Amino acid sequence: MSVTEATEIKTTCAYCGVGCGIVAEKPPIDAEVIVVSGDPLHPANLGRLCSKGSALGETVHHENRLLYPMVNGNRVTWDAALTDVVSRLQSTIEQYGPQSVALYGSGQLLTEDYYVANKLMKGFVGSANIDTNSRLCMASTVAGHKRAFGTDTVPGCYEDLELADCLVLVGSNMAWCHPVLYQRIRAVKQSRGDRMKVVIIDPRRTDTCDIADLFLPIQPGTDSVLFNGLLIWLLEQEKVDHSYIIQHTSGFDRTLELARVTSPTVQVVSKKCGLEPEVVEIFYRWFAENDRSVTAWSQGVNQSSAGTDKVNAIINCHLATGRIGKPGSTPFSLTGQPNAMGGREVGGLANQLAAHLEFNRPDDVERVARFWQAPNMVGKPGLTAVEMFDAVSRGDIRFIWIMGTNPVVSMPDADRVKEALTLCPTVVVSDCIRNTDTADVADILLPAAGWSEKDGTVTNSERRISRQRRLRAPVGESRYDWSIMAEVGRRLGYGEAFSFQSPVEVFREHAALSAFENHPTMRPRDFDIGGLMHITGEGYDGLVPIQWPIPDTTSVGQARLFEDGHFFTETGKANFVPVSELAPVNMPDDNYPLILNTGRVRDHWHTMTRTALAPRLSQHRDEPFVELHPDDAASREITDQSLVVVSSQYGQVVVRARVTTHQQSGHVFVPMHWSGQFSRSGRVGSVVNPVVDPFSHQPDNKYTPVELRRFVAERYGVLLSRSPIALPETEYAVSVKSAACYRYELATAHDRESGFSAFLPELLSASKVEYDDVANGVKRCLYLQDGEVVAILFESQSYESLIDRAGLESAFIDDQDMALPQWQLLSGQPGKGAGCQGRQVCACFGVGENAIVSTIQQEKLDSVESVGDVLDAGTNCGSCIPEIRQLLASVNG
Known part of the structure; x- marks a missing residue:
């Protein structure tokens, strides 16, 4: 059965790097909700979805969608928009050179989108100024891998997390950030008990600690000291694999020398890291005693001024023990975004070429230029994310194209980024969302297809390529990102190079480049999916999840790399990397302690x-x-x-x-x-x-x-509105969408006589019913249109005196049995059943804290499982299990 005929379509989640498989019911053309469930056959999640993935089908409606191209705030045709893009691009290059042009992408782009973007910029525009928000999450791992292995290779797979006898999680709140993987580990931990040791290393006690046998609340920035200390301890306890070190590595002695300077003893390590010596020694002993050891890390390691050194300090310990690329024994990076790995494969970072080829090897630059037949092939790296926006601020970059990301929010020093984009002569934004902080400063807006509307591939944290399949046609006039850029390439005069008419054509070229001159006599490369370079459209539609490398058509993928001790360096040996102790660049002081x-x-x-x-x-x-x-x-x-x-x-x-x-x-x-x-x-x-x-x-x-x-507020307010309104311009204003209405939390340092109503022009046409509750210091106002409540505003000089928000939301429920009379709304008394759930704990089933606590008390429950049996809470994605356990402890003592 073809994809177009199917009643159910298999696709991939749009969120984190776990890369969960999804089964979606094929929706009607104008569906506002798509029914989704976990794919039980996908090897990443085996049917599980987290709270975000479970709700993915609820996010496909057209609210705030960018539906057509816009130039300077006006709707235009696609032809007019692309004519303007190309004209501005050519003019900028003619006046200021190709280095005045930049593209900033996203780990949420599909691999095919990324490939065309990279080809367009580095081969034909002639600028390597193409970077991505993956720079904000995975760049330190990429650099660490390259220093150690010679290439950006993830050695292991998810199964290793389950096979490990000692699992070390560093700088990763996996329970919240990679919940499905966390639940896989939790299940194994429950079945194996003390036979599996879980160590959590993190400055914060997060919900991930719910499965921890040992928690190390490390001082931020001292991870390298801790792992240098582990390396020294392994040597002193005769736990290093000298044979492996001699045969398969280089640089061990120099690495030891520097480690002895930073971390000579457990006592020194403990003092620097802010840990008890006994705790450090337990961690070291568990790592040493368990041959099956996995160290997994995420942003707590990567997002650091010493992130690359932290990555290499971890890898050094695995190299010293020969624990790399083996079942249950490997260093492992947890990717943050759904296709950060795919972006790395096609050279989406400014310091990479496509297909894991490198700028620092002139033959590689020439090889890509020949393959692409590129007339303007760049020969050196471009500007990375922070450098790129600095260049925009200086006026060195005068044309920037931002795709599928929101740097005005996500970049550091974001106010400066916003100011830089405001002053930039040309800002093009491709996105599926109309109103974002970044879109608000764009000159040209191009509507891009979103998840559920796109066809292509993504690669997850374990090198597994999965298909993201279209569930419905793109809404409005939105187009695929790869096709938008291919059209720009054609309009620039490069019709043959950008003649792609479908994503499978892009994928075939991407696969062919990975295999191009990639064989043992020419220093083989790790990334090779040449076995898919001739894939048919039907084969692409039916592609099942598979881990690269895939060098030929008989390959079924490869779960692990480096088990044979051969690496992709010049010598074929892995590199130990000496790691020093780097102090943070900005230290606390009296002003900012x-x-x-x-x-x-x-x-x-x-x-x-x-x-x-x-x-x-x-x-x-x-x-x-x-x-x-x-x-x-x-x-x-x-x-x-x-x-x-x-x-x-x-x-x-x-x-x-x-x-x-x-x-x-x-x-x-x-x-x-x-x-x-x-x-x-x-x-x-x-x-x-x-x-x-x-x-x-x-x-x-x-x-x-x-x-x-x-923040000293003179007045607090809570506004509930049946329809969304512009965020009020008070010092504190937050919007929250609930099932029945939109809620706005407000505060101001100025006690205006008119209160918050002055900030609500959308409600000026409504009639008002007001009640001033002097005894409780609360002013209550109902806004009515045709006798129907359209908004409720409560305000007070005390935040605590404002009513429980959930108690008011029933006023907007269409169910007459739940509706509240106006007098009851003005009295501030919650209605029947309103607000009884309390603060939400379980997002999958909408179960609140009050409901859980009262059920524990009434039913005398004593386990997470018993709570799940009664309320369903914790029985789907499991992300709320740590909180349920905490509530059990608080109720039962």
Whole structure:
């Protein structure tokens, strides 16, 4: 049965690098929701989906879609838009040279999109200034792999995480960021018990610690010291594999020499890392005693000014013990985005060529130029992400094309990025979303097809290529990214090179380049999918998930690399890399004494352009927040749930306080997701320093000196509206989409007599019913149109006096049995069943904290499983299991 005839279509999730398979019911043409489930046959997830993946079908409606091309805010035809793009591009190159042109892409582009973009820029425009938001998540791993292995190769696979007897997770809140993998590990851990040791190394006690046998709350930036110490300890305990080191590696002695300087003893390591010596020694002993050891890491390692060294410090320990590319025994990088790996394969980073070919090898540059028949082939790397936007700020880059990403929110020093783009002569944005912080400063907007509308491939963290299949036609006038760029290539005069008419044609060329002059007599390359270079359209439609390398048509893929001890360096041996102790570039001082760490929350993704469309994904963490230790809160007179100003020398945000002992004293955490579309003051990128790693040029999003102070509000408000409104221009304003309405949390430092109504022009035409509750200090107002409640505004000088938000939402439910009379709304009393669930814990089934606590008490439940049996909570993706366990402990003591 062909894809077009199928009633169910298999595709791949659009979120993290796990690369979960999805089965989607083929939707009607105008479907606002698509029914999705996990693909039980996909080897990445085996049928499981996390909360985000489960809700993916709820995010495909047309709200805020960019439906047609726009130039300078006006709708135009595609022909007019592309004519303008090409004219501006050619004019910029003629006046300022190709280095004045840049393209900034995304790990959410498909491999075919990435390939055409890279070919267009590096081979035909003549600029290597093409980088991607993958620079913000995986660049340090890429650099570390290249230094150690000679190429950017992930040695292992997901199965290794389950086979390991000692699993070490470094800088990874896997329970929230890679939930399906986490649940696979949890299941194995439960079945094996003490026979599997799990070590968590992280400055924060996250939900991932729920499966930990040992937790090391390390001081930020000291990972290299810890793993240098492990290397020395392994040598002293005679646990290194000298035979392997001699036969398959180089540089061991020099690496040991430097490790002895930074980490001579467990005591020194413990002091530098802020850990107890006994805890460090337990970790070292477990790693040494278990031949099957996997060390997995994510952004806590990569997003650092010493990220590449951290990666190599980890790899050094695996090389010293010969534990690489073997079942249950390997270093393993957890990729952040759905196709960050695919982007690396096609040269999507500024310092890469396509197909894992390299700028530092002149033969490789010439090889790609010959294959592409490229007239303007670049010969050296271009500007990386931070450098690129610095160049835009200086005026050196005068034309920038941004595809599928939101750098005005996600880049460090984001205010400067916004200012630079505002001043840039030409900003082109390709996106499926109309209103983003970046689209708002664009000159030209090009509507791109989104997930559910695109055909192509993605590659996950274990080198597994999976198909992303189209579920329906692109909405409006949106087009595929690869086809937009191919049309630009043709209009530039390169018709033959960009004659692609379908994604399979792009994929075939990509596969052919990977095999081009790639054989043992010419120093073979790791990335080889030549076995797919002649794939037919039917074969492409039916392609099953497969791990590269795939060198010939008989290949079924390869789960692991390097088990034979052969690497892709000049000598064929792996390189030990000496790692020194690098202090952070920006250190705390009297003005900014705290260290800011940024990262993800459980149910949101990047800048929320997709996840905010699904109401249930906004209920677990509904406002931007700062986590801080009680000591830091007390010294600044900050209380839980109060508003806080987080400031650095670059900018500031106003967010909600979450006081918790899970955060170390002296350190704070703010999530990365809230953009100007959803929060007036929560765009944390404006606070983050633009410091980068010297080798990978990846920004250090985990270490910015900051200070905190209370935001003193004169008035607080909560507004619920049946329809969305523009985010009110108050000092604090956050929008939250619920199932029944839109909620706006408001605060201002100015106690205007008119209150918040002055910021709500959309409601001026509505009639009002007001009640001033003097006793409780709350003013309540209903906005009515034709007798129907269209909005509710409560405001007070006290945040605590405002009603439970969930209690008001039933006013917008169409069910008459749940509807509240107007007097009850004005009284501030919740209606029947309204708000009984409390704060959401389980996003998959919409189960709240109050419901879980009361059920535990009433049913006398004593396990996560028993809670799941009664409420279903925790029985789908399992991301909420740590919180359910915490609630059990609080109720049962």
